Amino acid sequence: MRLELRGITKRFGTFTANHQIDLTVEPGQIHCLLGENGAGKSTLMNVIFGLLQPDEGEILIDGVPTRFANSGEAVRRGIGMVHQHFMLVPVFSVTENVVLGFEPTKSFDRLDHQRAREEIRSVSQAYNLEVDPDAIVEELPVGLQQRVEILKALSHDAELLILDEPTAVLTPQEIDALMAIMRSLADSGKSILFISHKLKEVKAISDVITVIRQGEVVGSAQATDSEAQLASMMVGRDVTLTVDKAVVAPGEEVLAITDLVVRDDRGLPAVNGVSLSVRAGEIVALAGVQGNGQTELVEAIAGMRPVESGTITVRGVDITNHTPRQVLDAGVAHVPEDRQLHGLVLSMSVADNLVLNTPRRAPFARRGSRNLAAVAANAEQLVKRFDIRTTSTQALVSSLSGGNQQKVIVARELSRPLSLFVASQPTRGLDVGSIEYVHRQIVSQRDEGIGVLIVSSELDEVLALGDRIAVMHAGQISGVVDPSTSRETIGLLMTGAHVESTNA
Ligand SMILES: Nc1ncnc2c1ncn2[C@@H]1O[C@H](COP(=O)(O)OP(=O)(O)OP(=O)(O)O)[C@@H](O)[C@H]1O
Ligand SMILES: [Mg+2]
Missing domain, CATH: 3.40.50.300 (P-loop containing nucleotide triphosphate hydrolases)
Known part of the structure; x- marks a missing residue:
């Protein structure tokens, strides 16, 4: 044709x-x-x-x-x-x-x-x-x-x-x-x-x-x-395809996962004895072929999926099997894998989606009534900062292009005071310019002392962002390596092979 x-x-x-x-x-x-x-x-x-x-x-x-x-x-x-x-x-x-x-x-x-x-x-x-x-x-x-x-x-x-x-x-x-x-x-x-x-x-x-x-x-x-x-x-301008990242000495442990077991929707153990640690000022990138338990691991951290055994603590506070709200209150931000299902309320405006987790809190509400001026000001500022293309902050988020919907989620999650930032496929569907921007934001959060856990099926992204790279295979961590490790080695770990010198 x-x-x-x-x-x-x-x-x-x-x-x-x-x-x-x-x-x-x-x-x-x-x-x-x-x-x-x-x-x-x-x-x-x-x-x-x-x-x-x-x-x-x-x-x-x-x-x-x-x-x-x-x-x-x-x-x-x-x-x-x-x-x-x-x-x-x-x-x-x-x-x-x-x-x-x-x-x-x-x-x-x-x-x-x-x-x-x-x-x-x-x-x-x-x-x-x-x-x-x-x-x-x-x-x-x-x-x-x-x-x-x-x-x-x-x-x-x-x-x-x-x-x-x-x-x-x-x-x-x-x-x-x-x-x-x-x-x-x-x-x-x-x-x-x-x-x-x-x-x-x-x-x-x-x-x-x-x-x-x-x-x-x-x-x-x-x-x-x-x-x-x-x-x-x-x-329409030059884009840096690599991430500038200074060396930062990580601080205290922010996220500690010990012997975690989590089941998938069919009741099979998707996460099968995972221990992982993320420190303040550190980006840990979780690599792996999709479907090896990464999704379930992140859902368990976010309080969206029950933990069968093992523990999850954030800054020493046990959040195992807490509700999403409680996890949020522990200072954890979460960018979910499925943006339309878990990240947005499509029937609400861009402005409301930008305060989705905190609509009833100061400064967005006072004594139970919403402060619409604060909601609007927050939206104006984030739309500008993250270059979210929308006709208005009052437009329905469903009218935004796919990539701009993703930017709404990332903007919201990166704009709260945090201890830990957990993101699944944070740049999925974003154009190269927006990826550059989001990567910079994530690195700057790290520089301010936040712990970051990124799950990405893009090896380029894993290598660009990770201070340490954990590889997941068949529900377990098959290795933790530093970002200078060759793609081949990481690729092998992704197949579950045991590789020498996984000593990062
Ligand atoms: N039904 C609609 N009502 C109002 N504006 C809309 C509607 N559909 C799309 N738009 C606007 O039109 C513009 C183009 O959107 P479109 O979905 O075509 O972008 P795209 O190139 O596919 O982007 P992406 O790479 O993010 O998917 C966007 O700014 C969006 O906000
Ligand atoms: Mg599109």
Whole structure:
């Protein structure tokens, strides 16, 4: 399919999210859209997919001007989309999710279900997207859920596939697998529009790169351009891709975890005897392939998951099995892995989300009544400091772009008086400029004497931030090393291998 956009403009009220966008995707092409958080990428994809109507401009498909009243029409015309945030129904099976909204007949009976399953089998075989059609989606690891999204997008004979940050939640291995799938789809003549903030994979996979900034196309880049070139083109200034970090002598112990055992949702021990310590003025980065207990460990610290045995103390105070509120009161800030589920209240404003944990406390409330002026002032200040792109601090947080929603959480959690900062994937979905800023903030918190525990599946981030690196495998710490350790060694520890000299 050949897709051509001519002069697409999309406004939300007085705000222009897309301005006069021209873009062409040729058959068999992997076309990457690069741009900072809030640049207008998802908006443009939603316009193509019929979820939003453009205010101006034309969409041509194979030369024919086309307008979709809704996404169903786009699907019937051969467009498939994988959204930035999962759109699956967690309690449904893979098959039910794939056919959702497109049931083969009016009354979706057993026979149709059988037919749908077979179609899913054949599509998954054709594209090497192995997944059990009868599995319940919420029981699948995120990598497989992403695969279901792609299956769903492909199973209606899509000729153009829109992938809006499909790799944000994937492990490096899953990303490699997805890249291979994308390449084979393109080779079979399908067109792909791809969005990612990870410049390495953008360089590895793209045939064409279009850069947009503040809703406008600012030019195209080459896959052979350096990461620094791509970064400065999208952000409009030079970006430091490494973190400046002075050597700091760590102080007293802030977090002490001893012999911790925590079970996962299925009742299996996900954390199986972990002991770990974080000191004041120290960043401990927890590396590991996703699904090795990191999530459960952090949830246990945050009071979101019961501890079976072992202890967690913060500055000597036992917080084992305390409620999230009590953990918060112990001076622990937490950036959760799933921003929409645990980090934000989507139906509330940006300003309210920025005081989510402390709405009833001074200075945001006095004698039980809210001090709205203080809430507003706090929001204005944080929006500026963290460069959160929003039309207003009173806008619903759900209207923000994915990366800007993440910035709201990080801004809120970094702006309280703290002993310990615990963050899962703190820069997931952020553009390179915002990553640079958040990394600096984390380092400056450390310099002020806060203990920091970062969980990241990005080895680059682990190496950039960690003063010590703990590697987790199969529910245990397979090694604690210093950041000068080679990637190979860390990679080995991630597979559970025992490596010499883990003496940091
Ligand atoms: N429904 C809406 N109402 C008001 N503003 C909106 C709405 N949807 C998007 N916006 C605004 O449009 C801008 C572009 O958002 P969009 O989601 O397209 O960004 P993006 O390039 O996908 O960013 P990210 O990389 O963070 O996902 C944002 O500043 C956002 O606040
Ligand atoms: Mg987006």
